[in-house]
Amino acid sequence: MTTRSAFEPNAPTPGAGASWRERLWPRGGSGAGENLRLLALIILAYIVIVTIQSPDFLSLASLFDLIRTGSALTIVALGVLVVMVTGGIDVSFLANAILSAWIATALSNALGIDSLAFALTVAIGIGTFVGLVNGLIIYLFSLPTLITTLAMQGVLQGVLMVFLGARPITAGFMPSSLRDFGTAVLFEIPAGPGFTGLSVFAIPLVIVIALTWYLLNRTPIGRASYALGSNPLGAVRSGVEVLKINLVVYGYAGALAGLTGLMMVSEIRLVNPVSLVGNELIVLAAVVIGGAKLTGGTGSVGGVVLGMALITLLSNTLVTLGLSASWNRFFIGAAMVAIAAISHYRAKQRNLKLLNFQDV
Amino acid sequence: MADTTPSHVAPPRKRPGLQARLNEEFLAEVVLYGIAAIVLALIAMRLGGAFFNSTNLVSVLEQVPEFALFSLAMAIAMITGGIDLSVIAVADLSAIFAAYIMTNPSIVDALGPGGAIALATFVALGSSVLMGLFNGIIIARFGVPALVTTLGTMLLYFGLASGLTGGVGITGMPSTFTDILMLKLGPIPVSFCALAVLFVLASFYIRNSLFGKTLYLYGDNKVAALFTGLPINRAILISYALSGLLAGAAGLIMLARFNSMKVGFGDTFLLQAILVAVLAGMDPYGGRGRLLNVLAAVLLLQCVENAFTIEGLSPYAKKMIWGGLLLIFMALNFFVRRIVRRSLTRAALRAG
Numbered sequence: 001m002t003t004r005s006a007f008e009p010n011a012p013t014p015g016a017g018a019s020w021r022e023r024l025w026p027r028g029g030s031g032a033g034e035n036l037r038l039l040a041l042i043i044l045a046y047i048v049i050v051t052i053q054s055p056d057f058l059s060l061a062s063l064f065d066l067i068r069t070g071s072a073l074t075i076v077a078l079g080v081l082v083v084m085v086t087g088g089i090d091v092s093f094l095a096n097a098i099l100s101a102w103i104a105t106a107l108s109n110a111l112g113i114d115s116l117a118f119a120l121t122v123a124i125g126i127g128t129f130v131g132l133v134n135g136l137i138i139y140l141f142s143l144p145t146l147i148t149t150l151a152m153q154g155v156l157q158g159v160l161m162v163f164l165g166a167r168p169i170t171a172g173f174m175p176s177s178l179r180d181f182g183t184a185v186l187f188e189i190p191a192g193p194g195f196t197g198l199s200v201f202a203i204p205l206v207i208v209i210a211l212t213w214y215l216l217n218r219t220p221i222g223r224a225s226y227a228l229g230s231n232p233l234g235a236v237r238s239g240v241e242v243l244k245i246n247l248v249v250y251g252y253a254g255a256l257a258g259l260t261g262l263m264m265v266s267e268i269r270l271v272n273p274v275s276l277v278g279n280e281l282i283v284l285a286a287v288v289i290g291g292a293k294l295t296g297g298t299g300s301v302g303g304v305v306l307g308m309a310l311i312t313l314l315s316n317t318l319v320t321l322g323l324s325a326s327w328n329r330f331f332i333g334a335a336m337v338a339i340a341a342i343s344h345y346r347a348k349q350r351n352l353k354l355l356n357f358q359d360v
Numbered sequence: 361m362a363d364t365t366p367s368h369v370a371p372p373r374k375r376p377g378l379q380a381r382l383n384e385e386f387l388a389e390v391v392l393y394g395i396a397a398i399v400l401a402l403i404a405m406r407l408g409g410a411f412f413n414s415t416n417l418v419s420v421l422e423q424v425p426e427f428a429l430f431s432l433a434m435a436i437a438m439i440t441g442g443i444d445l446s447v448i449a450v451a452d453l454s455a456i457f458a459a460y461i462m463t464n465p466s467i468v469d470a471l472g473p474g475g476a477i478a479l480a481t482f483v484a485l486g487s488s489v490l491m492g493l494f495n496g497i498i499i500a501r502f503g504v505p506a507l508v509t510t511l512g513t514m515l516l517y518f519g520l521a522s523g524l525t526g527g528v529g530i531t532g533m534p535s536t537f538t539d540i541l542m543l544k545l546g547p548i549p550v551s552f553c554a555l556a557v558l559f560v561l562a563s564f565y566i567r568n569s570l571f572g573k574t575l576y577l578y579g580d581n582k583v584a585a586l587f588t589g590l591p592i593n594r595a596i597l598i599s600y601a602l603s604g605l606l607a608g609a610a611g612l613i614m615l616a617r618f619n620s621m622k623v624g625f626g627d628t629f630l631l632q633a634i635l636v637a638v639l640a641g642m643d644p645y646g647g648r649g650r651l652l653n654v655l656a657a658v659l660l661l662q663c664v665e666n667a668f669t670i671e672g673l674s675p676y677a678k679k680m681i682w683g684g685l686l687l688i689f690m691a692l693n694f695f696v697r698r699i700v701r702r703s704l705t706r707a708a709l710r711a712g
Contacts, residue, residue, distance in 0.1 A: 089507065137687065141694040144644040146443070146507055147634055151686035154631055158680015281515050288512070294505045326526050330519025336512035341502040348503035357583045 035291035035343055039306045042335075043313065050317045057320065060189055061196040068199035070312035072267065074305060075205060076260040077283045077290075078212040079253030081304045084287055085216065086245060087229040087296025088145035090253050091280045092134060095156040097261030098273060100126040102160060104262060105169050105178065105271050114175040123258040130156065131254020135246035153280075157273075166273035174269065182266035201263060208256060213301045221248050229296025282329075285336040286311050291343060310335065385648055387696045388641025391689075392653055395639070396660045403667045410670055411663075414547065420662050421552040422541070426451075426617070428555055428658040429610035430629045431636040432562065433603040435654045438637050439566070440596060441579040441646020442499065442506030444603045447633065448626050449517035450491045451611030456521050458484035458612060459530040459621045462537060473534045480537075485608045491517060492604015496597035522623040529622035538616050551613070556655065563651040575599055579646025631679070635686045636661055638693070 051058045076093050083090045104123035108114065130152070138148050160166045171179060185197025216222040224245055227235040236242060265271045290307030292299025314335075315328050351357070403411050410416075430447050437444040458480035461467055468476045491513070498509045543550040566572030574595040578585040585592050615621050640657035642649030668678055 141691045143687075143690050143694070147638065147644055147686065147690065150631060150634065151683040151690075154679040154683025155687070158676050158683065161674065161676035162680060281511060284511055285515060288508055294508045324523070324526060327519060327523040329515045330523050333512050333515030333517075333519050337498060337504075337509065337516060340504045340508050340512060341498055344504040345502040357586060 034346075035339070036300070036303055036306065038339070038342070039289065039291070039303065039310065043306060043310050046310070046313060050313075050320055053322075054320045057317070064189075064196050064198050066309065066312050066316065067202055067205065068267075069316060070308055071199065071201040071205040072260045072263040073279075073283055073286070073312075074308040075208045075256050075263070076253075077286045077304050077308050078208055078301065079256035080283055080287050081290070081292055081299050081301065082212060082216065082225065082249045083145070083253050084292045084294060085229050085296060085299050086225045086249050087232065087294070088138065088246075088249070089284070089294060090134065090149045090250065091146065091284070092130070092149040092152040092156060093253060093257040093260075093283070094280050095153040095160075096127055096130045096254055096257040097264065098271075099130070099156050099160050099261075100124070100258035101261030101265045102164070102166055102169070102271050102273055104258075105174060105265065106164075108175045108178070109169075109173060114177050116177040116181055119175065119178055119262060120259070123262040124255045125258070127258020127261070128251050128255040131250040131252070131257070132247055134254065135248075135250030136243075138250070139243050139246045160273050168273065169265075169271035171269040174265075174271070178262070178266045179269055182263075182269060201267075204259060204263065208259070209301055209305065215252070216301065221245065225249060226297055229298075231297070282311060282332060285332050288336050289339050291339075293340075293344065293347070384643075384697050384700045385641060385650060387700055388649070388693060389653060391692055391696055392639060392641055392657060392660075395689075396656065399660060399664060403663065407667055407670055411667055416666060418547055418549070420659070420666055422549050423666075424658055424662050425551045425555050426610040426613040426626070427629060427632065427636075427662065428559070428655060429606045429613070430626075430633040431640075431654050431658050432559065432651065433606040433610075434633040435637045435640065435642045435649065435651055436562075436566070436575075436599050436603050436606075437506060437510075438642040438644055439575045439579050439646065439649065440506075440599055441582070441644075442596075442600075443510065443634070443644070444495065444506065444600065444607075445510040445630065446491070446495060446514040446517060447603065447607040447610070448630050449514045449521070450488050450604050450607040451614060452621065452623055452625055453491065453517045453521040453611075454484040454488040454608040455611035455615040455621045455625075456525060456530065456623075457487055459533065459615055462533050463530060468534075473536055477534065477537050481612060484612050485605060488604045488608020488611065489601050490604070492601040492607070493597065495604065496600030499600060500593040500596040518623055525623060527623060529620050531620035533615060533619050538619050541613070541616050559652060559655045566651055571595055571598065576647055579643075579648075581647070628675070628679070631682055631686070632661065635682055635689070638686060639689050641693070643693075644690075 047058070076097065079093060080090055100123040103126055104119040107122055108119050134149055134152055137143065137152075138145055181200065184200040186200055186202060188195040188197040214222075216225065221244075224235065224240045225248075227238070228240055228242065228245055286307040287299065287304055288294075288307070289310060290299065290303030290305070292303065311332055314331050315325070318325055318328055318331070430451070433444055433447045461480040461483060462476050464476075467479070471479060495506075495509055495513055498504050498513070499506050541549070541551055545553050566575065570590075574585065574590045574592060577588065577590070578592055578595065610626075611621075614626055618625065636654060636657045637649075638644060639661070640649060640653040642654070665678070668681070673681075
């Protein structure tokens with residue numbers, strides 16, 4: 001007789017029981033929207049706190065700064081998101097990024113080609129290749145993705161240092177097109193004593209955000225990825241080709257890693273083979289803070305962008321709050337653990353209500 | 361009487377030894393010890409007496425303890441189908457606590473050097489248990505996958521350590537503390553003897569106690585474990601607390617070895633600890649593997665590491681080789697498991 005049972009957790013809560021808490025914070029839904037709301041609230045609160053401390057903070061210049069410093073890692077984080085949606089993880093992306101960028105720069109120098117398009121093609125091409133290898137190995141031997149990509153990280157770094165004999169490439173030896181790419185701005189606005197411009201990095205950022213959103217939400221591959229992540233066996237039974245999905249998601253993550261690598265070296269004007277690697281955790285934290293679960297099947301582009309915004313905000317503004325930058329990782333870790341705990345706990349309770357013991 | 365047995369119930373096994381002989385753990389052991397024999401033979405051929413002399417072999421045993429403790433911590437987490445990526449961070453942070461206590465003049469004055477060392481050891485081990493327990497709570501109570509939890513707490517503990525120290529190292533431990541590693545029992549370092557005893561006890565306990573069996577069952581089939589009514593959450597909590605304790609002990613040994621502590625010490629152990637656990641036949645998906653083999657795998661890898669050092673390989677070359685080996689071992693184990701599963705199915709078909 002009752003219209004709402006324990007088996008319909010998404011059914012609307014009866015209006016009579018709607019407390020102020022329910023109205024402000026509606027229950028139910030997939031949990032993804034909930035997470036985004038929580039994250040947006042945290043970011044807003046943080047911005048308010050920082051603005052109280054230093055009133056100059058709330059400006060277009062700060063936003064531009066955020067975009068310039070956060071865009072490269074946001075792009076690679078979107079690649080990781082696509083992998084995580086399928087229930088996998090990739091930790092080789094920064095090793096891949098620096099390898100691709102180093103080869104692209106070295107090849108440009110060796111051939112005397114001073115063209116951004118050429119460097120981009122090489123970097124993205126090598127990144128994609130490494131990604132495809134990851135996807136293929138994981139599929140062929142049905143290996144845990146973390147351990148495989150962790151091993152791949154070691155291999156990539158080793159290849160760069162041992163076989164390519166990589167030395168840092170300094171600004172003077174970088175193709176001028178790459179150097180210009182890092183400092184180019186779309187337009188400038190007056191800020192403080194000088195000018196602040198919107199970095200040209202906004203263009204790849206917007207393109208990749210749109211592309212990733214389209215891939216995940218509007219293509220059969222995207223649907224299959226979510227299906228594979230939320231119920232692997234069911235997805236395989238309903239005809240999802242795991243190899244194809246693996247190749248697409250790891251290849252895509254690799255391509256974005258190549259792009260990120262080139263952006264980062266053109267920004268800091270130095271290709272140092274030992275840099276970058278070690279910051280993987282920050283990127284993974286952004287994806288998890290954005291609501292993606294390692295068990296797969298969840299995660300959104302908006303979440304990753306917000307997650308990376310929070311992390312970039314933290315790293316740019318901790319000093320204004322009077323804390324040394326050494327505390328950066330502590331807060332990122334705390335945010336990651338807290339948000340993962342909240343979202344998984346709610347999912348766990350939902351699942352127990354449904355007598356679904358998938359992730360107990 | 362015979363007809364009352366439902367057809368879906370398997371008849372009693374006629375050849376009871378089959379499964380025991382052909383199980384995956386046994387084959388993983390064959391792979392491990394086969395590789396060990398090949399590798400040691402290769403080292404003997406290439407380096408000969410430069411490697412196989414008593415000084416070098418004792419130095420292998422001396423270098424093993426912290427590496428072995430990290431691997432044991434990782435292996436225990438792997439039995440449950442989890443992973444503990446925070447071990448290095450736990451070791452660093454708890455060792456930093458210990459270093460603060462031992463180098464603080466007012467504490468040393470009040471308690472004397474011996475008392476300060478005892479207090480530092482207690483605080484380091486206690487804090488590492490708490491850190492492990494925190495991992496366990498997030499994993500067991502909140503249902504967050506071990507990978508995400510320990511990635512997050514790794515950031516958290518590293519962040520706390522670098523926030524507290526400002527990224528600066530702490531040096532100058534009392535010599536009584538650093539001398540612990542020098543103790544020897546005949547030619548063999550005391551630290552290694554203690555380690556061997558620990559491994560034997562841990563291996564025996566985890567194979568035979570209800571606690572250990574719960575961990576194996578949980579790793580093999582979470583849903584089935586849930587329906588047995590065993591206190592699973594408590595077992596997971598304890599296992600991560602144990603893993604934290606082992607990491608804390610490893611941190612103290614690192615502190616004694618380097619006579620200083622800084623955030624990020626021992627980073628390279630993470631990949632190696634995973635490699636050792638996989639090589640020892642611990643299934644990353646959980647439920648399989650013997651802890652005693654972890655010690656054998658640690659010894660094997662330390663031998664290889666020493667051989668690399670004698671050959672003069674760069675750290676990146678080593679990292680590449682570790683990564684490559686990890687991929688190869690996992691592929692090998694995959695084939696071994698496939699062969700075992702197929703032959704078991706065939707045996708079952710013949711029997712039924």
